[in-house]
Structure formats: structure tokens, C-alpha cells
Amino acid sequence: MPTMEPEVIERENRPRLELHERGLDYVGASVASRGIDPEGVISALGDFNVALPSWALGTGGTRFGRFPIGGEPRNPEEKVDDAAAVNALTTVNSTISLHIPWDYPDDPVGLRAHAESRGIGFDAVNSNTFQDDPRTTDGGRVSYKFGSLAHSDPAIRETALAHNYEVISIGEALGSKALTVWLADGMNHPGQAAFRAQFERVAECLGDIHDHLPSDWSLLVEHKPYEPAFYASVNTDWGSSLLLAQEAGPRTGCIVDLGHHLPNTNIEQVVSRLAMVNRLGGFHFNDSKYGDDDLTTGSIKPFQLFLIMMELLEIGGGSPPELAYMIDQSHNLKDPLEDLLQSAEALQVAMARALVVDREALTGAQMDNDPALAAEILMAGFRTDVRPLVAEVRRRRGGALDPVATYRAAGYRARATEERGAEARSTGL
Numbered sequence: 001m002p003t004m005e006p007e008v009i010e011r012e013n014r015p016r017l018e019l020h021e022r023g024l025d026y027v028g029a030s031v032a033s034r035g036i037d038p039e040g041v042i043s044a045l046g047d048f049n050v051a052l053p054s055w056a057l058g059t060g061g062t063r064f065g066r067f068p069i070g071g072e073p074r075n076p077e078e079k080v081d082d083a084a085a086v087n088a089l090t091t092v093n094s095t096i097s098l099h100i101p102w103d104y105p106d107d108p109v110g111l112r113a114h115a116e117s118r119g120i121g122f123d124a125v126n127s128n129t130f131q132d133d134p135r136t137t138d139g140g141r142v143s144y145k146f147g148s149l150a151h152s153d154p155a156i157r158e159t160a161l162a163h164n165y166e167v168i169s170i171g172e173a174l175g176s177k178a179l180t181v182w183l184a185d186g187m188n189h190p191g192q193a194a195f196r197a198q199f200e201r202v203a204e205c206l207g208d209i210h211d212h213l214p215s216d217w218s219l220l221v222e223h224k225p226y227e228p229a230f231y232a233s234v235n236t237d238w239g240s241s242l243l244l245a246q247e248a249g250p251r252t253g254c255i256v257d258l259g260h261h262l263p264n265t266n267i268e269q270v271v272s273r274l275a276m277v278n279r280l281g282g283f284h285f286n287d288s289k290y291g292d293d294d295l296t297t298g299s300i301k302p303f304q305l306f307l308i309m310m311e312l313l314e315i316g317g318g319s320p321p322e323l324a325y326m327i328d329q330s331h332n333l334k335d336p337l338e339d340l341l342q343s344a345e346a347l348q349v350a351m352a353r354a355l356v357v358d359r360e361a362l363t364g365a366q367m368d369n370d371p372a373l374a375a376e377i378l379m380a381g382f383r384t385d386v387r388p389l390v391a392e393v394r395r396r397r398g399g400a401l402d403p404v405a406t407y408r409a410a411g412y413r414a415r416a417t418e419e420r421g422a423e424a425r426s427t428g429l
């Protein structure tokens, strides 16, 4: 199995170290001048772990095609290996989120042991009732074409519930602590179904799932305005998601996927509102230009990402709160591992920028109704080149100063391709 050897990381770090240390001194001094301890920033960043999605370790595609890259992981074990390679470089992606049945583990206990040996744990497990698969559709006897938890036929709702229960038991064997439910249920045509009846069926089923959870688990519900339901999704927006979470039970939180909002939605405000009522469950990070584009995190709207991090620090009292953080992207052109490395860096950079904002001064400017000063303080954080702080987190934990360059120098993709084959295909959409 291909691995990311510490010696290679160390070798690649060596020539970069001097410049890194100079940058670190500079940013440390500039942050300290704002009364912020750079060591506190480094430590908070180290605690900000973001899970990797099993389905994004291979190439993604669109309905117009897919262009596999070679050496893609062929099973959950190989996906864990690739996650471990990413984590060896970044040190802040030590968990993986499995999608069932895309990543149906034949031996969950064995998979867990394999993951543990690679330093990888299991984040939320995801059920899938948006596709027909004999393993989720009662051996192919039912279809989710017209919905799953919202379906008018109780037998189909039961089948979808049984699938969710099975995913929970797989997750228990893996050591997961949450189930994420994203539903494709809705309508493609006006008049196709009744809004209220669909919503009530989903709410009731989510309540059943909630009550089925092990006592230390939580349920995460994820909204999305459209696709594949192009007229109306049942869980269409954060308001619907909040209502569903409230109806389902106290251990239900809402997932905010950055691509699942109508254009120009103020996502940081959504984050604040959900947190205010204790229903912010976590994030699916990606970026979006037009819709659910699943592009590299921070590549289109880095300022939005920074403002979301500002809200997270507000919620966490100055450090990232404990939520389910995950990357959810589709890597159509880039090597998926390089795209994940870039996304991990973007998340750390956005969080670091928020951590170096002088929050006390910002609150003062807000209370004094001084928007110009508030902007100066906010932008001082956003404009700080925090990359040495982020790189220092990695360096101290044996990670790479330059993850993408190190990944390339290690020849990981070539080794994976040699081992798994140029035609190896990963499961996922």
C-alpha cells in the first residue's frame, strides 16, 4: 500500500525551513502587536480537525462525464490509506466520513483496525436513500424514484428506515458517533405531491431514526434547495432543516453545506442563527460559484469562509467549537488528494485569519457604532498572511511545510497507480 513516509516529508521540509522561520517571526510579531498570542493561534489551529469524505478520494464527475485519474482507491481500506496520506501531510484531517453503500465495509471491525493502524478515525456515517442499490432497497424490491423517507408508501419509508438503522450499526462497529442524512426527496413537478404531507413523513421518520440512535450519537440533517428535486426539496433551506431537527429530537443538528444555499445567501448569518438555538451540527466545506458546484474550499469566496470562521469563534468563545467538520467536494479535474490538500490549507488559513482578529477591539467598535474602525479591525485579520502559522502547526506534528509540493515529490499518485492500476475506479457519485 502506498504511504507518505515521514522521511520524505522531513527531506522536503529542510530546504523550506529558513524562510518559514523568518515568516513565522514576522507574523508572530505582527499578531502579538494586536495583543494576540501566536502560540494560542497555533494550538487552536491544531485542534481544528476536518474530516475527509470517502467519496471525494476518487475523481468526481458530472452527468457529462468523468475522467478518472488512475490509482484511485478501490475499496474502503484503500480510501483510508489515501486519507492517511493526506493527514500525514496536513496533520489536521485524521478522520474519514463513509457513505453507505458506496463504501460498504464487508468487515467493519477489520476496517476500523486498519484505520487505527493508519492513525485514522471515523467521522459521521452517511446513509444513501437517493439511489437505488439492492443493498438499500430490500434486494431491489423497492425504488426510491419517488422518494424515501417522504414516500407516500409506508413500505418504502420502512425500507429507508431500515437502511438508516443498518448504517448506524455499521457506524457503531467503526466508532462513528453521528449519522448524516441528506435526502433527495422532494418534487420535480408542481402538484406532484403535497408539501406538508412530504414534510410530515420525513419529520416522523427522522424522529424514528433519532430514537434509534445509540445514546452518545447525534443525528445530522442536511438541507439543499434543489438537485435532484428541481422543483422543491423537502429539506430545502436552513429553516426547514431547523424545523426537521426540532421535530426529530434534541440530539439532531443541522449541517451547513456551503454549496447548498440559494445565490447570495448570507451563510455566516445562517451559521449564527442555527448556533443561537443550539442546532448547528456541523459543516460540509466546499465552494460554489453558481450552485452545488463542490469546488475547492476557499477558491471562490475566501472572504465568506473567513466570516464563517469568525462566527465559529464567536460560538466557541474564541476557539473552534466542537462540531462535525467535513470537506464535501467533487474533484473533477485535479488529483483528488491535491484538491483536498488545498482545501485543508484554505480551511486552516481562514480559521487562522479569524483567530488573529482582535475580537475585543472589534466588539468595542461595534458597541461604539464605528463601522469604519470595525472594518479596519476585521480586515487586519483577513489581510494577515497567516500561512507561516498554519505551516507551523503541521511542522510541529511531523507534517509538511508545503503539502502539495511534498505530495508531488513523494510520487504518491504514481505509486498508487502502479499498485492499484491505471483503470482503478473509486466509488461515489
Ligand code: PSV
Residues within 6 Å of the ligand: 055, 126, 182, 222, 224, 257, 284, 292, 328, 429
Ligand atoms: C448532496 O449534494 C451532498 O452534499 C450530501 O452531503 C451527500 O451525501 C454528498 O453530497 C455526496 O453526494
Ligand code: MN
Residues within 6 Å of the ligand: 182, 222, 257, 284, 328
Ligand atoms: Mn454535503
